[in-house]
Amino acid sequence: MSESPSSPLTTADGVPLKVSLRRAVRRSKIKALLLVSPLLLFLIIAFVMPIFDMLWRSVDNPEVSTNLSRTVEALEGWEGDALPGEPAFAALVEDLQEGQQARNLGLLSSRLNYEKSGMRSTINRTARRVNALEPPYRDALIDINDTWGEIDTWKLIQREAAPLTMSYYLAAIDRQLTVDGEIVKVPDHLEIHVALFWRTFWMSAVITGLTLLLGYPIAFLLSNLPLRHSNLLMILVLLPFWTSLLVRTTTWIAILQSQGVLNDVMVAIGVIADEARWQMIHNKTGTIVAMTHILLPFMILPLYSVMKTIPPSYMRAARSLGGRPFLCFRRIYFPLTIPGIAAGGILVFILSIGYYITPALVGGQSGRFITNYIAYHMQTSLNWGLAAAIASILLFVVIIFYLVFNRLIGVDKVKLG
Amino acid sequence: MNDSLEVEADVRETKDQGECFARFVNVQKSYDGVELVVKGFNLDIQQGEFVTLLGPSGSGKTTCLMMMAGFETPTHGEILLKGEQISGLPPHKRGIGMVFQNYALFPHMTVAENLAFPLEVRHLSKDETRKKVDRALAMVRLEEFGDRRPAQLSGGQQQRVALARALVFEPELVLMDEPLGALDKNLREEMQYEIKRIHASLGVTMIYVTHDQTEALTMSDRIAVFNDGIVQQLATPETLYEEPENAFVAYFIGENNRLQGEVVEHIGDDCQVRLDSGDIVLAKAVAAGGVGARTTLSLRPERVSILLDESLSFDNCFEGHVKEVIYLGDHLRTRLAVCGNDEFILKTPNAKGHPNLRPGQTIKVGWSSKDCRALDA
Ligand SMILES: Nc1ncnc2c1ncn2[C@@H]1O[C@H](COP(=O)(O)OP(=O)(O)OP(=O)(O)O)[C@@H](O)[C@H]1O
Ligand SMILES: [Mg+2]
Numbered sequence: 001m002s003e004s005p006s007s008p009l010t011t012a013d014g015v016p017l018k019v020s021l022r023r024a025v026r027r028s029k030i031k032a033l034l035l036v037s038p039l040l041l042f043l044i045i046a047f048v049m050p051i052f053d054m055l056w057r058s059v060d061n062p063e064v065s066t067n068l069s070r071t072v073e074a075l076e077g078w079e080g081d082a083l084p085g086e087p088a089f090a091a092l093v094e095d096l097q098e099g100q101q102a103r104n105l106g107l108l109s110s111r112l113n114y115e116k117s118g119m120r121s122t123i124n125r126t127a128r129r130v131n132a133l134e135p136p137y138r139d140a141l142i143d144i145n146d147t148w149g150e151i152d153t154w155k156l157i158q159r160e161a162a163p164l165t166m167s168y169y170l171a172a173i174d175r176q177l178t179v180d181g182e183i184v185k186v187p188d189h190l191e192i193h194v195a196l197f198w199r200t201f202w203m204s205a206v207i208t209g210l211t212l213l214l215g216y217p218i219a220f221l222l223s224n225l226p227l228r229h230s231n232l233l234m235i236l237v238l239l240p241f242w243t244s245l246l247v248r249t250t251t252w253i254a255i256l257q258s259q260g261v262l263n264d265v266m267v268a269i270g271v272i273a274d275e276a277r278w279q280m281i282h283n284k285t286g287t288i289v290a291m292t293h294i295l296l297p298f299m300i301l302p303l304y305s306v307m308k309t310i311p312p313s314y315m316r317a318a319r320s321l322g323g324r325p326f327l328c329f330r331r332i333y334f335p336l337t338i339p340g341i342a343a344g345g346i347l348v349f350i351l352s353i354g355y356y357i358t359p360a361l362v363g364g365q366s367g368r369f370i371t372n373y374i375a376y377h378m379q380t381s382l383n384w385g386l387a388a389a390i391a392s393i394l395l396f397v398v399i400i401f402y403l404v405f406n407r408l409i410g411v412d413k414v415k416l417g
Numbered sequence: 418m419n420d421s422l423e424v425e426a427d428v429r430e431t432k433d434q435g436e437c438f439a440r441f442v443n444v445q446k447s448y449d450g451v452e453l454v455v456k457g458f459n460l461d462i463q464q465g466e467f468v469t470l471l472g473p474s475g476s477g478k479t480t481c482l483m484m485m486a487g488f489e490t491p492t493h494g495e496i497l498l499k500g501e502q503i504s505g506l507p508p509h510k511r512g513i514g515m516v517f518q519n520y521a522l523f524p525h526m527t528v529a530e531n532l533a534f535p536l537e538v539r540h541l542s543k544d545e546t547r548k549k550v551d552r553a554l555a556m557v558r559l560e561e562f563g564d565r566r567p568a569q570l571s572g573g574q575q576q577r578v579a580l581a582r583a584l585v586f587e588p589e590l591v592l593m594d595e596p597l598g599a600l601d602k603n604l605r606e607e608m609q610y611e612i613k614r615i616h617a618s619l620g621v622t623m624i625y626v627t628h629d630q631t632e633a634l635t636m637s638d639r640i641a642v643f644n645d646g647i648v649q650q651l652a653t654p655e656t657l658y659e660e661p662e663n664a665f666v667a668y669f670i671g672e673n674n675r676l677q678g679e680v681v682e683h684i685g686d687d688c689q690v691r692l693d694s695g696d697i698v699l700a701k702a703v704a705a706g707g708v709g710a711r712t713t714l715s716l717r718p719e720r721v722s723i724l725l726d727e728s729l730s731f732d733n734c735f736e737g738h739v740k741e742v743i744y745l746g747d748h749l750r751t752r753l754a755v756c757g758n759d760e761f762i763l764k765t766p767n768a769k770g771h772p773n774l775r776p777g778q779t780i781k782v783g784w785s786s787k788d789c790r791a792l793d794a
Contacts, residue, residue, distance in 0.1 A: 317521035319508040320486055321535035322586065328509075331534070335525045 051395070058388035061165035063111035064157060067104065068095045072161040080155050088154070089137040096123070096130045114383065115167060115176070116156055122147040152179045168389035173197075193373065193390065200370045201397075203288060204352035210292045211299035211348050212341060219303035219340070224312070237300050245294065249358050252290040256280040256362075282364030290362050295351055299344035306340030342409040350398050370394065437497070438464040438622050439485070439590060444494035446480055454480050456646035458494070462624065464589075467616050469625045471633040472643025473669070478626045481643075482592050485624065487511050498590065509538075514583035514591040514621075518598050520575045522567035528554070528578050529563035535586040553585040556615060573604045580612065584619065594626045609636055630670050634658065642666050663704055664792045667715035674721070674761050676714040680705050680791070687786055690714060694757030699732045699786040704793045711794035718750070718764040720788035723772055724781040731783030737761065739778045749774075755782060 009017040065072060070091035078084050099105040105127050112119035122145045133140045142149040156179060170176055174191045175183050185191070218237065222230050240248060255261045258277040266272045280286060310333065318328035359369040370390060377387035439462040446455040455477040462468050470478045483489040485496060487508035496503055503511060523531050529550050536546040554560050557577035567575055576596060583591050596612075597605045613636055616623055627633055633640050634654040641651045642665070650657060650666045661667035668675070678692040680702075688702040690712055698714060705712040724734060737753035748766050751774055755761040763782065765771050774780065 311519065311521070313517045313519060313521040314523060316486075316488055316508070317515065317517055317582075318523070318534070319488075320511075320513060320515040321538065321582065322509050322512065323534070323538045324509055325507075327538060332523055 054388045054395075055392055056388075057385055058168050058392045059164045059166065060385065061111075061160065061163055063108045064160040065163060067099050067108040068092065068157060068161075070095050071157060075154065075158045075161075078154070078158065080151060080158070083138075083149065083151060084154055086136055086138050089141055089148070090135070092141070092148075093130055093133055093137045096127050100127045100130055110382070112156065112160065114171065114386075115160065116153070118147065119153075119156075122153075155179045165385075168385040169393070171386050172389040172393055193370070196368070196370045196373055197393070199368075200353050203284065203367075203369070204349050207288055207291045207295060207352050208299075208345050208349045210288070211296050212345060214292070215296055215299035215303055215344065216337075216341075219300050219307050222300070222304045223307035223310075237297055240294065240297060245357060246361075248294055249290055249361050252286065252293070252362055253281055256286055256289065257282075281362050282367070284363075284367040286362035286364065287359045287367035287369075290358050291352060291355060294358060295348045298347045298351060302343035302347060303337065303340040306337055306343070310336050339409050342405055346401060346405045350401065353394060353397065437461045438466070438499060439624070440495075440497040441481065441485075442495045442497065444481070444484065444491045444496060446477070446484060446489065447492045453492075453646055455484075455491075458646070458648060460641055460648065460651065462622060465620045465622055467613075467623045467625065467636060467638045469627060469633040469637035469640045470643055471627060471630060471640050471669075474628060476643045477646050478628075478643055479594055482515075482594050482624065482626055485590075486513055486515050486592055512586075512588050512590075514586070514588035516576075516579045516583045516591070516593040516596045518595045520567070520579040520596075522575055522578055522582070524567055527564050527566055528559065528570070531567070531578060532582050532585050535582065539586060549585055553581040556584070557581045557611070572600055573608060576600060576608060577611070580615070584615070584621070588621065590622045590624070592624050592626075595628070596625075597627075597629075597632065605632070612636065634670070642669060644669070660703070661715060661790065661792070664713040664715065664794070667713075667790065667792060672718050672762060672764075674716040674718060674758070676716070676756055676758055677794070678712060678714065680708050680710050680712055682708060688712075688791055690791055692756050696735060696756045698756070698789065700789040700791040701787055703790045705791035706793075712791045713794055714789055715792055716784060716789045718762040721763050721782050721784045723763070723765065723774075724783050725772060729783070732786045733789065734781060734783040737763075737780055737782045739774050739776050739780065741776055742774050753780075753782065 011017055011020050071088060074088040074091040075084060078088070096105070099108065105123060109120040109123040112123065126141065126144050126148070129144055147153050159177075159179075159181075167177060170183060171186075172193050174186050174194045176186050178184055218233070222233050222237070224230075225233065253260070257263070258279060258281075260281070262280070263272070263277045267274050267277065272278065280289070314332055314336070315328055318332045319325070323331065353369070354371060355369060356371040356375060359367055360372050360375070363369065363372070371394075374387045374390050374394075377383045377390070439460075441458050441460040444455060444458040445453055447453050458477075458481060460468070470481060472478050480489060484491050487503070487506060490504065498511070498513075522528075523534070526534070532550045532553050533546050536549055541549070550563070551560070554563055557580055559574060559577055559581070562570065562574065562578075567578065570578065576599075579596065583593075593612075597608050600608060609632060612623075612625075625633075625636065634657075637654060639651060639653055640657055642649045642657065644665050649669075650662045652660075657666060657670050661670060664675070667673050676690075676692050676698065678690040678698065681689045681691050681697065683702060684699075686702060687699055688705055690698050690700055690705070692698060692714075700714050722729065722731070724731075735755050737755040739751060739753055740759065741752040743750040743752075746767065748764055749771070751763040751765065752759075753761045753763055772780070
């Protein structure tokens, strides 16, 4: 055990034991690495790199510094207490001329427009006429658009010359920077993201709670019924996995819509009046119902795997020691299933806050998730930086949940299958 | 109809006796409605007794215990505790301590919490609970281990915790289902002693299940040998070993030479049996049928003597061919061919002057008719 430094253990031919052990292990390590390398490569290309790309995009700020490089240089040392001098205006004209020729001012104008509305049209209008301009450029530019006569515009250009920005993250939580660098809330009518984050979180929590309520008894049955019955039940639990997600979601539309099966039945048996059909789809109810159904197996399976390892003799022992059935359940069985509850809970919650298709199809306006806004910014508004920032926030939340879970329960406690 | 009348009569009988602590009356059990796992099980247990259910695997021992504990309901018959019918009583109201084969210690509680559980559900005060838990831990000599989790204990220690937990709420009856099955031989012997000690000091009634006959013989006041869903014999260890009543008990308890034959004649308590080899043997007629009936003769290996000279004489003397000699330290086992039985075993103590046998040798062996029991076929 105790290896004294003066005489390290050696093999018969005098090679130190550690060295020869390392040599012996290396071959098998290389073999193992070769075996996993295709998957590793795939994961790096399809998973790790996109994530880093996303994280990078959420702070990357190249537009001003590349497209207005001369202007930025001319603004160096400018204090911002009065309009900059003629050289800055001249530099701007030169930058815009070049940008107009290369036709790459679109990104710049969008980027500045995020920070100060109206900048897109200012730049576009200026760029169209920039080739005909004559010095002095200062008056000529202000003549085209008053915005160039505002100190704030120049301060903005100076600020956004930085290579990294946090304005996407600020926008993701409905905040913005003033020209003086203060963080303030965006005007009320533009506030959407924070409310959507909260809605995503609480609806995910509700969905998680519902899957737990519905899944716990099923998992209990699964792990306690005789094999023949439990196999059948297991197939029923797994059945949804064999059906397309889209089919399951649209089935809920057929069931829940106002001319749908459920409403029709209730009208037919006189529970509700024909004019007062319930609105159960394209709102929060729709999202919660459909997602609870879709995510249920992800709660049942971890619960089942934990419950199956609890021998029935624990409950019997507790009963024989004098505990009433419910007390035995509360004190003995339930605590032993907590790792399963935590695993199922974290799984469903994480899947749920990242869910896209179902809320998009059945959520309507009020049942939409933050993910639907990520898609909106990716596809419609084309503000990829903001999409990346929102997605990164979701990623951080997931990581925090995972760490808390690991701290409280321990991932190693959960055996899946 | 008839059966239930019978049961009632049986029950009345018990009440008349008034002494039985626990009683199985004509209990039957079927799990699938096709096959009876327990067929007419009768057992009377006195207060403070240590009764063992011994039998081969699948003979229904656990089932009987579970019916007593209330986890299975008898299909027919009655189970009485202190003269009261307990069929309707749920397990937690029976007040029966139970030790399970895999101990069933609650893994998320410490040893002390495990022991406190039965006291807490009985709403004992904190002080009293602590006192009783400490006393129970002292009883199984685990005072130091109260704060450990079951997973941090050795098998023997877990077993002792399970025992302490089954006893801590002072039940009058404790059931144990192969509690030592998972332990190695030394630990098992130590625990057997421990359980006996606790049984003697507390005076509780214990029903113990095992399929290890040595364990049953060393621990029990009485043993019920179980086979095929019924009790084959219920008796003290000595009686079981010395006077088995049927071929199964003779075969199951201890080692035993079996000779098959036909009854030729009854002579008082004895009978003459013609073996299949043609030899005539005089045996004690225990459960042999009338003349002409098939019978199994049972003979303990240590009751067979080697006849070196003519000075010793038995009423049964035969020639034997030595097939094999196994040296076992304190004794020798010799396999012989006697009366057409190649598996005839002879046990001789490794004492001074024991004959030095070699395979191939022919010797004379003899036994008394008292030690040779003619049982059912
Ligand atoms: N829950 C059950 N459902 C159906 N059959 C059962 C059940 N439990 C036991 N059996 C059957 O009843 C018979 C007796 O079982 P039991 O467990 O009482 O045997 P045992 O004597 O305790 O055996 P062992 O020494 O192996 O523990 C066996 O044939 C078994 O297959
Ligand atoms: Mg058993």
